[in-house]
Amino acid sequence: MTEPVAQMKNVKKQIGNKTIIHGISLDVYPGEVFGFLGPNGAGKTTMIRMIVGLMKVTEGDIYIQGHHVNKDFQKAIAQVGAIIENPEMYDFLSGYENLRHYARLSVKPISKDRIKEIVELVGLSGRIHEKVKGYSLGMRQRLGIAQALLHSPSLLILDEPTNGLDPAGIREIREYIRRIAHEENLAVFVSSHLLAEMQLMCDRIGIIQHGRLLQVEKMETLLKEKKRTVQVNVHPKKQAMEYLESLSWSINNINGILHVEIEQKEDIARLASDIVKSGYQLYQLNEKHESLENTFLELTKEEL
Amino acid sequence: MYLFKMLQNEHLKIYRRIGTWIMIGLMILTLLVFALVSKFILNEEDSASWERQAQAEITQIEERLNSGAPLKVEQDYLEQELAVLEYRLAEDVPPLQSDSLWGFMADTTNLIGIASLFTIVIAASIVANEFSSGTIKLLLIRPVSRGKVLLSKYVTVISFGFVMLTLMIGLSFILGALFFGNSGGASAFLTYSNGQVVEQPMISYILSLFGYKSVEIIMISTLAFMISTVFRSSALAIGFSLFLMFTGPQFVQLLSSYDWVKYILFANTNLMQYINGVPMVEGMTISFSIIVLILYFILFTIVSWAVFKWRDVAV
Ligand SMILES: Nc1ncnc2c1ncn2[C@@H]1O[C@H](COP(=O)(O)OP(=O)(O)OP(=O)(O)O)[C@@H](O)[C@H]1O
Numbered sequence: 001m002t003e004p005v006a007q008m009k010n011v012k013k014q015i016g017n018k019t020i021i022h023g024i025s026l027d028v029y030p031g032e033v034f035g036f037l038g039p040n041g042a043g044k045t046t047m048i049r050m051i052v053g054l055m056k057v058t059e060g061d062i063y064i065q066g067h068h069v070n071k072d073f074q075k076a077i078a079q080v081g082a083i084i085e086n087p088e089m090y091d092f093l094s095g096y097e098n099l100r101h102y103a104r105l106s107v108k109p110i111s112k113d114r115i116k117e118i119v120e121l122v123g124l125s126g127r128i129h130e131k132v133k134g135y136s137l138g139m140r141q142r143l144g145i146a147q148a149l150l151h152s153p154s155l156l157i158l159d160e161p162t163n164g165l166d167p168a169g170i171r172e173i174r175e176y177i178r179r180i181a182h183e184e185n186l187a188v189f190v191s192s193h194l195l196a197e198m199q200l201m202c203d204r205i206g207i208i209q210h211g212r213l214l215q216v217e218k219m220e221t222l223l224k225e226k227k228r229t230v231q232v233n234v235h236p237k238k239q240a241m242e243y244l245e246s247l248s249w250s251i252n253n254i255n256g257i258l259h260v261e262i263e264q265k266e267d268i269a270r271l272a273s274d275i276v277k278s279g280y281q282l283y284q285l286n287e288k289h290e291s292l293e294n295t296f297l298e299l300t301k302e303e304l
Numbered sequence: 305m306y307l308f309k310m311l312q313n314e315h316l317k318i319y320r321r322i323g324t325w326i327m328i329g330l331m332i333l334t335l336l337v338f339a340l341v342s343k344f345i346l347n348e349e350d351s352a353s354w355e356r357q358a359q360a361e362i363t364q365i366e367e368r369l370n371s372g373a374p375l376k377v378e379q380d381y382l383e384q385e386l387a388v389l390e391y392r393l394a395e396d397v398p399p400l401q402s403d404s405l406w407g408f409m410a411d412t413t414n415l416i417g418i419a420s421l422f423t424i425v426i427a428a429s430i431v432a433n434e435f436s437s438g439t440i441k442l443l444l445i446r447p448v449s450r451g452k453v454l455l456s457k458y459v460t461v462i463s464f465g466f467v468m469l470t471l472m473i474g475l476s477f478i479l480g481a482l483f484f485g486n487s488g489g490a491s492a493f494l495t496y497s498n499g500q501v502v503e504q505p506m507i508s509y510i511l512s513l514f515g516y517k518s519v520e521i522i523m524i525s526t527l528a529f530m531i532s533t534v535f536r537s538s539a540l541a542i543g544f545s546l547f548l549m550f551t552g553p554q555f556v557q558l559l560s561s562y563d564w565v566k567y568i569l570f571a572n573t574n575l576m577q578y579i580n581g582v583p584m585v586e587g588m589t590i591s592f593s594i595i596v597l598i599l600y601f602i603l604f605t606i607v608s609w610a611v612f613k614w615r616d617v618a619v
């Protein structure tokens with residue numbers, strides 16, 4: 001097994017006497033896009049702030065390429081490129097000057113060609129010499145990503161990176177993120193509260209809520225595990241339900257609609273013939289995929 | 305090397321702001337207006353009659369001394385003045401005239417408050433602005449210690465202060481030469497030291513005026529820098545430092561009969577009090593003031609550093 005790029009060991013964060021992160025342990029590996037998924041206020045940004053050393057951990061340890069973030073900050077952070085929350089830039093400088101500003105603070109020298117390459121990559125070539133003041137949110141986001149990639153980090157941390165991008169932009173960035181992760185063996189840590197987006201971008205997903213990591217799963221596993229149900233509208237409901245249950249179907253009555261669990265396609269035909277044979281009146285029968293969305297909503301159900 | 309690049313960045317960030325150039329423009333404008341006013345509006349008393357004036361002052365001082373000066377310090381001061389005036393008459397050294405190059409330059413030291421004000425503005429905003437714009441997050445995730453980030457900012461503030469001061473000296477020299485030429489006025493400045501009157505070359509006197517004032521600029525901007533680092537608000541830092549700068553000396557004056565007042569920062573920032581004048585509080589010496597200033601300086605920088613280094617960044 002490859003060594004993880006980032007290791008979080010039982011990380012806790014307390015602000016005042018409020019515990020925001022309750023002991024999160026997590027490894028992020030090179031070549032993978034890891035999605036940090038959670039509703040608003042779950043603690044994603046707080047966790048990211050600790051990974052990049054903007055906040056000190058209250059308890060636990062974070063290592064990046066083996067360097068402890070708080071004890072060996074400079075070595076650890078040299079491996080990291082990040083955007084945290086909004087892509088704030090010096091708006092009285094041009095996009096290019098902003099990049100030059102950060103390039104000067106890099107350990108390894110960054111050539112003008114490298115800056116040019118990155119600018120092209122994020123699609124800002126046409127406007128890079130304009131003042132950031134006149135940039136749209138999406139353009140700032142792109143500049144933020146450029147800034148994070150400039151020094152070829154081995155860990156890329158993106159806090160809600162598609163915030164403010166148009167669909168084409170989202171797709172572009174998503175594809176780029178997946179490509180560099182897989183081709184250049186970069187570890188990418190992306191946070192989002194948008195599930196659909198994570199589904200398309202990530203190889204692995206961790207669901208966080210109230211500062212706790214509820215589940216970490218490979219994307220494939222999560223997609224495979226979805227439950228299949230068939231919604232049935234039948235009359236009279238009560239008797240039909242009892243009858244079907246006697247035939248060992250497992251049924252949930254939700255708002256007058258019977259949700260019948262099935263395992264495979266053939267079950268649908270079997271269920272239909274069972275109902276028809278029973279003599280009850282069948283009005284409607286349709287299959288419903290439990291999406292990851294529902295899994296997510298279910299996991300993070302009890303809200304605020 | 306790394307620090308050099310950081311300084312480059314910090315300088316870029318102040319000199320690319322319009323506000324900075326407005327301040328520099330205002331400074332130039334003020335000096336220009338001041339020169340015009342000195343040249344065309346202020347009516348100088350006839351400089352040929354300085355001997356008569358000196359004579360009149362001597363008579364006044366003698367009267368005051370004979371009536372018994374109330375305070376020992378005042379008596380000392382009057383006696384020094386007397387010695388200088390007598391020396392002036394005996395050796396024929398005319399006093400500084402406002403309508404001369406040196407006189408104009410000496411007068412512009414009264415405008416140093418403008419340089420202080422603008423340096424305070426930079427000191428108060430250089431850290432706070434990064435917080436209010438959110439750029440602090442991207443700045444602090446570079447492979448540089450927070451201490452160095454703060455140092456580069458502090459050095460930039462001080463360098464800005466010196467740019468302002470140099471600009472003032474240079475401009476007052478040019479404007480002075482332009483408007484007043486090398487006409488008339490004193491060639492030497494008279495001071496009283498170790499019981500006798502000494503002649504000091506005018507240029508060194510004027511540079512020392514600026515030099516002493518720069519101590520004040522450094523102290524007040526270090527204070528503003530600290531406030532802005534601790535509270536991350538430039539408005540608060542500007543307001544508070546200006547308030548202290550203007551009321552501090554008054555406050556000290558008001559309470560000068562109490563001995564503890566001499567430990568207050570503003571009793572010590574004006575080192576000129578030891579050159580021509582009486583100390584704010586009886587018994588203060590220049591070395592005492594320097595030690596007090598150094599202690600305040602250490603306090604301000606340590607507080608700024610510790611807060612900046614240890615605080616969680618949650619903007
Ligand atoms: N400086 C702070 N002081 C006190 N509480 C804080 C602080 N920063 C964050 N919190 C609290 O910590 C919790 C997590 O906040 P965080 O910003 O990490 O959430 P998030 O998962 O990034 O949410 P979002 O999706 O809205 O960005 C919130 O309840 C927030 O109120």
Ligand SMILES: [Mg+2]
Pocket residue numbers: 044045046085159
């Ligand atoms: Mg967040």
